[in-house]
Amino acid sequence: RHKEKWAATAPRIPSTRLALHHFDTSYSLHLGALWPSVRAGLLCEQKYGALLNNFAAADHVPEELELLNATDFISEALQKVQQWQRGTAVGDAATGCQEGSGEGRPGVQAEMVAQAEMSPPLCTSISSKIKCYTFPRGDITRFRPARPDGLGLLDYYLMDAASLLPVLALHVQPDDFVLDLCAAPGGKTLALLQTGFCGHLAANDVSISRTKRLHQILHSYVPREVRDTVSVTSYDGRDWDQVKGGTFHKVLVDVPCTTDRHSAMEEDNNIFHRRRTKERQMLPMLQLQLLMAGILAARPGGAVVYSTCSLSPLQNECVVERALDVARAQFNITLHPEDLSHFRTLFQDTFRLGELVLPHLTANFGPMYFCKLRRV
Numbered sequence: 001r002h003k004e005k006w007a008a009t010a011p012r013i014p015s016t017r018l019a020l021h022h023f024d025t026s027y028s029l030h031l032g033a034l035w036p037s038v039r040a041g042l043l044c045e046q047k048y049g050a051l052l053n054n055f056a057a058a059d060h061v062p063e064e065l066e067l068l069n070a071t072d073f074i075s076e077a078l079q080k081v082q083q084w085q086r087g088t089a090v091g092d093a094a095t096g097c098q099e100g101s102g103e104g105r106p107g108v109q110a111e112m113v114a115q116a117e118m119s120p121p122l123c124t125s126i127s128s129k130i131k132c133y134t135f136p137r138g139d140i141t142r143f144r145p146a147r148p149d150g151l152g153l154l155d156y157y158l159m160d161a162a163s164l165l166p167v168l169a170l171h172v173q174p175d176d177f178v179l180d181l182c183a184a185p186g187g188k189t190l191a192l193l194q195t196g197f198c199g200h201l202a203a204n205d206v207s208i209s210r211t212k213r214l215h216q217i218l219h220s221y222v223p224r225e226v227r228d229t230v231s232v233t234s235y236d237g238r239d240w241d242q243v244k245g246g247t248f249h250k251v252l253v254d255v256p257c258t259t260d261r262h263s264a265m266e267e268d269n270n271i272f273h274r275r276r277t278k279e280r281q282m283l284p285m286l287q288l289q290l291l292m293a294g295i296l297a298a299r300p301g302g303a304v305v306y307s308t309c310s311l312s313p314l315q316n317e318c319v320v321e322r323a324l325d326v327a328r329a330q331f332n333i334t335l336h337p338e339d340l341s342h343f344r345t346l347f348q349d350t351f352r353l354g355e356l357v358l359p360h361l362t363a364n365f366g367p368m369y370f371c372k373l374r375r376v
């Protein structure tokens, strides 16, 4: 016990403990019975995915990873859709059933119909060239570090596989102009480039030091001719509208947040440090301003994906709801939230997923929240 009379400062409570206390209070209410298992996931080693670098000469890597029992979770999901479609087609031909008629094996048929209905957008949304290998549920094997090819380009990028979901949700189409408003260190920028579809990619981040890291990643993974299609800037994203408003087909707004996994585990750069209380409390406002800037940067008909790696409804749904109101009231902009529920069906083998990827000991990805808005 310290002598209060003599102690110059009160004993410091670790930021990780403050974070966990905060999470226990708010997330046990928000997630209910799910919270204990999510908490255990947050406190254990996270799982990585290996995003294959299509720009590297690394044809041998898929075989190498498959020998270790890793699979590309995106192409697996695509195969599943194709099987459902074939199943539905065979069922239709054999029974002459109309979709949804419920004849034959009602449960199975209803499931097939639901899946078939969501299949076309699904197929196109994941038919991009993004490939990401993960180990099966419960397998905690680590990937070897990335290796350079003959030209020095690294063969894969290790990242939380859940971070790819906002990129997949964005559904980049050939020649799209894409803005990544909060881009550094650049995992999602790299994934956007792997689609091979970006006509132009603007990657912005206010932090100069983190933008340097983004440059490093681009140099390590992307050949010069492709790098030349990327413009890297360090504006405050909130001012983006003054730079280039209303021009992008697709905008990714991957905002700064309480980075729950980091806050629960690492003292370094922890936003729950007492000195950063004000900054933490202001996060939802900053997130709203960044999302509004992203919305204004999108052209009519364009799409915006908002994402965080926090479980907090105040940083997730509440920010999106507020942005819809502000867009309508102040800018006369209507936005339609897109239904991403098909992602749940599609990727359920890899993630514990709702609108939110919840960490779990057997599939320790996330947390990751993402929401897609289409500008009318």
Ligand code: SAM
Pocket (backbone or CB within 6 Å): 163, 181, 182, 183, 184, 185, 186, 187, 188, 189, 204, 205, 206, 207, 210, 235, 236, 237, 238, 254, 255, 256, 257
């Ligand atoms: N998208 C990145 C990736 O996949 O590697 C991670 C982005 S991180 C979650 C959030 C980023 O927002 C940080 O790099 C931070 O520097 C940046 N940021 C914070 N405030 C910003 C602002 N006002 N304008 C632009 N970027 C900002």
